[in-house]
Each structure stands twice: as C-alpha cells, then as structure tokens.
Amino acid sequence: MRIQNSQVRGVLLGCVTLGACLVGTRPAVAEVTLMEKDGWTFFTDGRVNVFGSVGFGDGFPKPSVNTNVDANGLAPQHLLAGAGQDFTEGFYSAAQQNANGKYLATRVRSGFLGSILAFGTKRQITETTTVRAYISLWGTAESYARDRTQDLGKSTSKGFDVREGYLSFDGPWGTFGAGHISGIFGGMSTEIDYLYAHAFALGLPCLDVYYPTCGHVGTGAISPGFAPGFVYTTRDVDGLRLRVGLYDPVRLLGAWNRAPIPRPEGALMYERKLSPEVWFKLQVEGLYQPLYKEGSDQSTSVWGVAAGGRLEVGPVRLGLSAFRGRGLGVYVALQNSGATFSGPDTGEQLRSFTGLYAQTAFVSGPWQVSFGLGRLIDDQLAVDKVDFASSNLKSQTGGSIVLNYALSSHLVLDVDYFLFQTDWWGAPNARYNGADMNGTPIVMLLPGVVTPEKQLISFINIGATFHW
C-alpha cells in the first residue's frame, strides 16, 4: 500500500513538474516522396556520412598516487571512476594509449548522426486528420572496436538499430505520436547542437569503440534519447505549444531495478518571428521517474528540469541551454552507468548533474561556422566525500569549432575540432592507522584530496554527409 501511495504521489509530482516545464521539437526532417497512390503517400529520408577523425592528447588517466604513507611505506590507493568502461565518464580507450598514457589514433567513422535509412507512409483518414508511420534504421560506418570480425552480423555492430519506429496522428487538435520515439527532456540542448553545430559534423566521439558520436552531448548538452512512448503536442497558439509524453520506464540496472510506472516528460515551447531577420524560440523541459529496489519498497526518483533558447538574427545564430537533475547521467537522460549512482556499499544513491551549453553559428551562403562551449558537472554525494577508495567525476568540458560547406542542398562537407576535458574530484586524502582485531587495516581520513585526475584530449574531424 505504501508503494501504491508513493506511486500515486510520483505520478502527481510528475504531472506537476511537467505542467511547469517547457520543450522543443526535433528539427524537421526532409523527406523524399517515393509515390502517391490511392490516398497513400510513401516517402524516404536518410543520410550517409563518413569522417576521418584524429584524436590526440591524454589517454584515460591512471589514479593519482596517494603519498600519505604509514610507517611501512603503504598508503590506501583508489580507483578512478570510469576506468575500463566506455561511455561513462572521460574518454576511455582500451588499447590505443601508449606507454606514456597518451592517446593518438585515427579512425574513419560516422558522425553525430549515423548512416540512416528511413521509410514512412502517410494517409488522410478524415478530412482533417492524417496518420503517418515512420521507421528509421541506423548504422555506423565503423566496425565495433576496430574488429572486422564484428562485421559478420554481430549485434554489437552491423545490425540495423531501429532508432525510431512510431506512428502519429496530425490534426487541428495537435499531434499524437506512439511508438519508439524521441524523448522530450534534453530536446532543446540537442536541437541547438544539431542545428548550429554538429548536424553534419562529429564533435566528441562518445566512445572510442563505435556508435554515432556525441557532438556537445556529455559536455553541457544532454540527449533525450529514444524510448517507447506516447507523445501529444498541442497545436500552435500564437507561437506557444505544449508537449507531454508518457514513456516506458527505464531501470538503472543493478541498482534500481524496479520501474513500475511510466515516465512523464514534457515541454513548453514558444517561438516568434519578430521581423524577417529576427526569430527566437524558448523552451523548458521536465522529466520524472520513480524507481524502487527489487524485492523491496525502498524508493527514489529521477528528475530533471531543463531550459534553453535559440535566437537567429540575420546570419547570426545563438543557442543557450542548461539543465539540472538527479539520476540523469552524463550523456543521455536516464543513462544506466556508474556515474549516475554510487556503489552498492553506499546505497546506490543517485547523483545530481548540471549542464550548461552555449553555441553560436554564422551562416553565409553555403558556409556555416560555429563555436560552442559547454560543461557538465557531476555533484559529489556526501558518501563520495569520504570514499577514499574512489575518485569520481567532477566535470566534463567541451569546446568546439565547426566549419561546414554545403556543396549542394544534399551534400555537406565538414571540418570540425573538439577539445574535451574531464576532471575528477580526487579521492579524499587518507592513510593507514593501525589495524583492527582481525588485522584489517584501519583507514583514517585526512583533510583535502589526492591530486585530482584530469584528461585533456582533442579531436579533428573531416568528412562529408549526403542526406535526402
């Protein structure tokens, strides 16, 4: 009964949160009509791209050495969060760093969006209502982990990822979508990144091993991801639209396994053209999801709020966004990773994240040049501050420059640069102070921290995108 009550509270709180929030839509996708016949319209869209991507700088750092040695010359050492794990924190490479801990590697890989082959169909079902289905298949140019045996159809690489598969009804009352569809929270920051920076570029590779890349996601922008859900968007009323969605609940596996209630997300967006040369869009977003321990009534919740805006004045584009939330993760909202929660010894408490992101672009004919700066901050929990065995993520910072040239309306060339810096908090200073009755060393905390670890790495990417 307690669970049910808390579930009801959760839903109510989620609704209240959503009622107070605002969001943006995914940038419109161009489509090529293949056929119109007997009231059916079939269309396709997609893209193929490839980039040469050079990374150079620090490899994933080793934990700093604790020099607070005891009489035996021993000191408690720690682990560095994210070590050995892709897509958690920092830029981890399993085998590409040299003896000096430096990374220098070149890959040929996909960009911010992978290669996409999408099909859709539309049909007018009443005088005012149209139904539309859309399925997009995503792939990457690169093999998983540079291993060509992975090209043999293993699920880690060459199977198509059905990133989108939804239907939608459009009418004068708004739009209702259902299926595997984009999330809402994080939409504004991703939209800014897509439109003003990395739509035809690469930015930060999320992982060394494979996957479409991150652009500024993970360094201030947060991806809404895709999830099964139902999404309703009101019609445009003087530039104002409300979008609400109910999504399949996500587990934080290994920590918070029970996710019994769908996750509400929502956004409120306002856009206005002040003159032929000046246009702006503002939006705020929210997300809430209750979580429980398996076989227990112990509960917590993931929540997030985000806001941002885009301004276009003549050839100048400016985008600003920010988010704050608990249990969100570094890259994608509700990311199941070790950065999102503490260890089992400390109750797997959810960490809080803050993101700030600014992006500018200048458009001149076929040229677009962009500059971006963003930071993701991962707050320390109280338990992290006394955990001498681990140094956790403090922040990820990204600076970017993108130069695009549209050779035609379907072919875009790119050169872009991304500077990625990761900072860890540093493990609390500690030293051994004798041993207990069982001979287990007693660790005494000292003021300050062991030298915080840091990673600085740069990427230069050159490529082309053909899209339709």
Place this chain on the structure above:
Amino acid sequence: MKTLNKLRWSGACLGLCLASVLFWSRSAAAEVKLVETDGWTFSINGRVNAFLSGGRGDDFPHPTPGQTHLVMGADGRAANGVPDVGWPSSGQEDMNNKYAAIRVRSGVLPNVLGFGLANQVSDTLVVKAYVELWSTIETLGRDKWAPIIAEARVGYFTASGPWGTATAGRMLGWLGRMSYDIDLAYGHGYGVGLPCTDSLGPACGHIGTGALFPGYSAGIAYSTPVFQGVQLNVGMYDPAVVSGTGDPGDWTHAPYPRGEGALTVTRPFGASNSFKLGVEGLYQPIARVVTTTDPTTMAMTSKNATANIWGVSGGGRVEVGPVRLGASGFRGHGTGIGNVLQTSFSLSDNDGAATGPNGLTYALRTFTGFYGQGAVVIGKLQIGGGYGMAMIDQLAADKVNSNLSVLHTQTGISAEVYYYLADSVVFGLDYFHFKASWYGAPILDANNQATGTKLAGELQNLDFVNLGVTYHW
C-alpha cells in the same frame, strides 16, 4: 550405424507423415504496389504500433516451502527476453513477490517493414522475393541506451504457376498455424494479450496458453494449387537444435531437415459466410551422444541415442454474418508449450540445476494445448473473447525428482475490443488473465525413494490490460 539406419527410417516416416497432413498458406498480407514497370512490381507492406500495457498480480512463484527445489522456468534459467514457462518479471517484484508495472511495448505483431519484388517471367510463371524487417519499440530489459536491432524475420522467394507455388528462404512454419491464424484474426492481431516476456516483445497473445506459434526458419516448401478450396503444403526446414544447455550429452545433434506440412480447406457458404479447416504436422529426428564411465576401469565409452520430435495440430474457424468462431488444438512430443522447437528447459529432462535421483534422463516431455476464440464484428467495432490452456505431461523421471517442480498448465482468458478508425488504423483495448500452475516437487524418503506425495504445486496469477493503436499498410 544403427543410429543412422534409425534416422533414415525416420526420414522415410517423415515423407509419409507429410503426405498425410493438411495445411493452408498464411493469410495474405495487404501490400501496396509502389512501382510497376517492365514486368517488375515493387510492393511494400507493414505496420507500426504501440501499447500501454499494465500488469498486476503474482510475480514468478517462489518454491513451496518444505524442501529445496527449482520451479521450472524460474528467473534466470532462460536468456533475458526469451520466453519460457511461467512469467518471470525483469526484477520488478516487490517485497511480497507481487508484480505491478506499466510499460509501453509492441503488440503481437511489432513494427514491421516488408518489401516485395515480383517479376512476371512468363505467362505462367511469376517469381517474387519478399523480405520483412521486424522490430519492437521496447529495448531489452528497459535499458534506454540499448539498441533495437532489426530482425530479418522473413526473407524468401516464391515461384508460382498453374502447378502450384514453390517457396525457398526464411518463412513461417506450419505446426500450430491454425491456432496462430485464429489468434491473429479474432484475438490479438491488433492487440497484446500476454506479453511473452517482461523484458522484450513482441507479445504472445494466446501463444503459450493453448495457441502454438509456428516460428520462422529456413526452408523449402511447396504448395499445391487450390482445388475446390483444398490445398496441401509440405516443406523441409533447417533442423532446430533444442538443447540450449551446453551439456555435450544433451540433444545437440539434428542431422536431418525437419518436415512440416498442412492441409487446409477454405470454402465460402451461404451469401457471405466462410470456413477454414486445417491440420498440421511436424517431425524431426534428433540425436545425442551418451558417454558412460566404467566404475572399475574408468574407461569412457560413447554411444549414440536418438529420439523423435513430433507434433500434430489442427483447428478451424468459421465466419457467419458478424460472428467469428475459432477452435484449435495440438499435441506434441518435444515441441514446446508455446513456441515450436524453441530451446527451453521444459522440453526435456536436461536441467543440470535440478537433477533427479537417477541423474538426467534427457527424456522429451509431451505438450498439449487447446484454444477457443470468438468475436463479433459490428460495423467498425470488433469484440472478442478467448480461452485456452496448454499443459505438460510429467515424465516418469519428473515424478521422482524432488529437485524440480514441473510446470503443469498455463491458462489464458482474454477479452478484446477493437475499433477500426479507418481501413488502416485500429485502436485496441484488451485484457488477458494468465494463470500458471506447477505439479509441485515430489517428496522423497530418506532412501531417495518416491513417497507418492508431493509439495503443493506453485501457482501464478497475473492480469494484463493493454491499450494501443496500430497503423498498417
């Protein structure tokens, strides 16, 4: 050599079996012709759907207290997202082992993208290739970051002429097709019914509770022309290995293709009524290597052992005015309770985690199912209801195995309401009650002899309500 002869004899039996079974082809999928040029026709069909699916009731039962034993189908025995017996959630049980959760998931048929390319080779010969990509909308285990890998569920080509149709490639099997056909047409074609697993779809409808899913496999098949509504279908399929345990002594050998077939009769009667009857059959020989160690010399000897998987099924459906009725049944040895020839610890006595007092016997279990489904179509509304039950016969070894409680029955009761908003859009609301019961673990005496008594059988009751929409073309 003896084994080989046995298998050859089995292969001969196969032909006879196929000649004596009955079948019809899958209901033709609607398709839209995109391009017709120079004798070529390119067509497309498919669907997209999403359902809000709420479940409430018992999570997978704990063993009845009294002695340590395994409940067949217990969580973790099957791979994540693979249906087995009972219904284990993906770690969603509360402190009282109750399940209450709402998901957004795909229906019995998930998102499907199908492409066809046909060529009129001559006046009497048409060759057509057809490929379907299937994908769910939910990711495995509620992990938002996990990819949804498209599955090429169907990929075959056909050659059709006045002599019939030959099909080669990956296609739907025959055994259980009548029950699957009834479930799709009158039950859950636009619904969910029972989610096959908590982790991943597509959903099962009445599959596993009386209906039998034929499954897809590589094969070569032939269908006769339809004569007076009668059609015979026979096929040879890539043999399936059903062990899945990694145990080298298990049924890991499947040397000969599997025969499946069906005979169907489809006839109209009266002004606008029709009926369809079908019987189906399957036969597959399997083998394993039995290794024994001489207790004195410790010398190891190996010999071959063989067995036959077989199944028969059948049913019919009738449409009289607005009323639709369907009934089906199956009986199979080693076939499985819901998905034909899918690896499961229920198929045979092969679970090393629940070995009986005489060791693993690897004996195949026998399965039975029956299913009835009705529907009434009133204008754009279709209202239906179904009932089905599937059961497993206990082996002699099961009756003395105190380490295992074998699944006894799985029962499903369903109700469905569909509203056809347009020819291509269907809203669905359906309810499914799932009940699973286990035999209970036998109680042995101090000498490991069966006492003839057993612990109370475990029980699971779950209810699902599903609400969603499908757009198909």
